[in-house]
Amino acid sequence: MVTEDGRAATREQLLDTAAEVFAEHGFRNATVREICQRAGANIAAINYHFGDKEALYTEVVRRCMRTARDKYPPTIGLPKRPTPGQKLRAFVYSFLLRIFDAGPNGMRGRLILREMVDPTDALDVAVAEEVRPMADYLMEVIREFLGPRADEDQVRLCGMSVVSQVLFYNHCRPMVVRLFPELKFDAKAIEELADHITAFSVAGLKQASAAASRRRKS
Amino acid sequence: MVTEDGRAATREQLLDTAAEVFAEHGFRNATVREICQRAGANIAAINYHFGDKEALYTEVVRRCMRTARDKYPPTIGLPKRPTPGQKLRAFVYSFLLRIFDAGPNGMRGRLILREMVDPTDALDVAVAEEVRPMADYLMEVIREFLGPRADEDQVRLCGMSVVSQVLFYNHCRPMVVRLFPELKFDAKAIEELADHITAFSVAGLKQASAAASRRRKS
DNA sequence: TGACATGTCAAACGGTTGTTTGAAATAAAA
DNA sequence: TTTTATTTCAAACAACCGTTTGACATGTCA
Numbered sequence: 001m002v003t004e005d006g007r008a009a010t011r012e013q014l015l016d017t018a019a020e021v022f023a024e025h026g027f028r029n030a031t032v033r034e035i036c037q038r039a040g041a042n043i044a045a046i047n048y049h050f051g052d053k054e055a056l057y058t059e060v061v062r063r064c065m066r067t068a069r070d071k072y073p074p075t076i077g078l079p080k081r082p083t084p085g086q087k088l089r090a091f092v093y094s095f096l097l098r099i100f101d102a103g104p105n106g107m108r109g110r111l112i113l114r115e116m117v118d119p120t121d122a123l124d125v126a127v128a129e130e131v132r133p134m135a136d137y138l139m140e141v142i143r144e145f146l147g148p149r150a151d152e153d154q155v156r157l158c159g160m161s162v163v164s165q166v167l168f169y170n171h172c173r174p175m176v177v178r179l180f181p182e183l184k185f186d187a188k189a190i191e192e193l194a195d196h197i198t199a200f201s202v203a204g205l206k207q208a209s210a211a212a213s214r215r216r217k218s
Numbered sequence: 219m220v221t222e223d224g225r226a227a228t229r230e231q232l233l234d235t236a237a238e239v240f241a242e243h244g245f246r247n248a249t250v251r252e253i254c255q256r257a258g259a260n261i262a263a264i265n266y267h268f269g270d271k272e273a274l275y276t277e278v279v280r281r282c283m284r285t286a287r288d289k290y291p292p293t294i295g296l297p298k299r300p301t302p303g304q305k306l307r308a309f310v311y312s313f314l315l316r317i318f319d320a321g322p323n324g325m326r327g328r329l330i331l332r333e334m335v336d337p338t339d340a341l342d343v344a345v346a347e348e349v350r351p352m353a354d355y356l357m358e359v360i361r362e363f364l365g366p367r368a369d370e371d372q373v374r375l376c377g378m379s380v381v382s383q384v385l386f387y388n389h390c391r392p393m394v395v396r397l398f399p400e401l402k403f404d405a406k407a408i409e410e411l412a413d414h415i416t417a418f419s420v421a422g423l424k425q426a427s428a429a430a431s432r433r434r435k436s
Numbered sequence: 437t438g439a440c441a442t443g444t445c446a447a448a449c450g451g452t453t454g455t456t457t458g459a460a461a462t463a464a465a466a
Numbered sequence: 467t468t469t470t471a472t473t474t475c476a477a478a479c480a481a482c483c484g485t486t487t488g489a490c491a492t493g494t495c496a
Binding site: 026028029110113114115116117118119123124127131132135156157158160161163164165167168171172173174175176178179180183193196197199200201202203204206207208211 | 244246247328331332333334335336337341342345349350353374375376378379381382383385386389390391392393394396397398401411414415417418419420421422424425426429
């Protein structure tokens with residue numbers, strides 16, 4: 001397996017397999033034996049190619065971030081001069097697509113969720129490289145609703161109200177399927193979900209905007 | 219330590235300590251050695267009193283549910299004839315209190331979050347005994363906003379939009395503190411948070427109600 | 437071809453895990 | 467007190483973990 005294409009196809013295979021296994025069991029409970037077995041590699045392969053288990057893990061998380069960032073950009077499907085509502089809807093929809101992505105990098109949601117429970121250095125990398133830019137962009141969009149004079153606390157609160165509705169479906173899936181087993185999340189359902197969250201949020205944002213200007217008058 | 223009050227104070231001590239350790243490390247990564255050491259008990263105490271590690275865990279989760287359910291009821295502080303808005307605000311506020319509770323049972327949030335990542339039988343117990351009744355109650359309240367003719371899908375979507383904004387602060391704390399380190403969550407901040415989420419949600423609910431009746435006309 | 441770097445492999449290492457064991461200690465009952 | 471049941475204890479158990487080792491295979495370059 002030395003020269004399949006280029007050198008070290010084992011390394012690539014290990015990264016893909018490790019993403020699955022880490023997502024399934026978490027960093028500590030995932031075993032190098034299972035990763036290597038599923039990847040068709042020897043037990044010593046991880047130590048040879050990555051040094052140790054932890055180095056492999058951080059490499060996996062990095063990779064997952066990079067690929068997901070590009071696949072569904074938050075401006076997906078936007079026209080040239082989008083309205084604030086269109087921007088918000090694109091942000092929500094692309095976010096949902098990233099969460100419900102079942103592709104080979106669909107492990108990203110679970111990996112991040114695990115970082116939320118047992119943070120490692122990988123979380124700081126994720127925040128710096130992916131979350132922070134996303135958050136900044138969203139708050140820009142929100143400022144278009146609240147007006148330039150809105151205070152930062154208000155913008156932050158509204159931003160969290162928006163993302164929370166999306167993240168809910170990444171963080172609470174086991175709860176949702178137990179409460180409402182009949183719910184399915186196919187492409188059409190995800191579109192409707194995006195519509196609902198957008199409409200719900202736009203109403204909340206307009207209310208916040210009105211309340212803020214009312215507060216400024218008095 | 220046999221007869222401190224009644225029999226087997228060791229058993230109680232083990233339950234309390236185990237809740238902490240399980241919350242900190244999760245079921246698999248928590249070690250019986252650490253639990254016993256912190257509880258001042260012998261290594262064999264868990265097997266003697268509970269059979270095995272897993273039986274102790276399910277007992278811990280059960281206990282956490284029971285106590286949290288009573289401490290902050292979702293109708294907290296409501297007058298005799300509350301308005302729908304008051305009901306919603308009480309639901310949100312009590313929910314936040316449960317999440318930000320730092321008391322001896324403050325591990326509940328982390329335990330449930332861990333169940334969300336690695337579900338065990340304890341999650342089914344939690345849904346049946348705590349989550350389902352809460353969800354039913356919330357959907358009743360929401361129906362007061364949407365009207366009795368609102369369809370179930372709409373009520374469910376709105377319900378999830380509401381709870382998600384609260385759960386966000388249980389599931390994404392590590393993210394929030396990294397993004398906005400300056401944010402503090404003291405009693406006053408929690409009240410303001412409840413006000414924001416309630417106002418944001420009421421606006422969203424009114425929008426959903428208006429959209430639904432508009433849809434019924436055409 | 438021969439020398440050398442690169443990967444692969446089975447086996448073994450030391451360490452940690454949950455659980456078991458049988459004896460010792462303690463409390464309750466006779 | 468003696469007897470009996472309950473609880474504690476240190477030690478050991480087998481199973482599993484990540485990692486290391488040294489031999490072996492393979493591709494490259496002289």
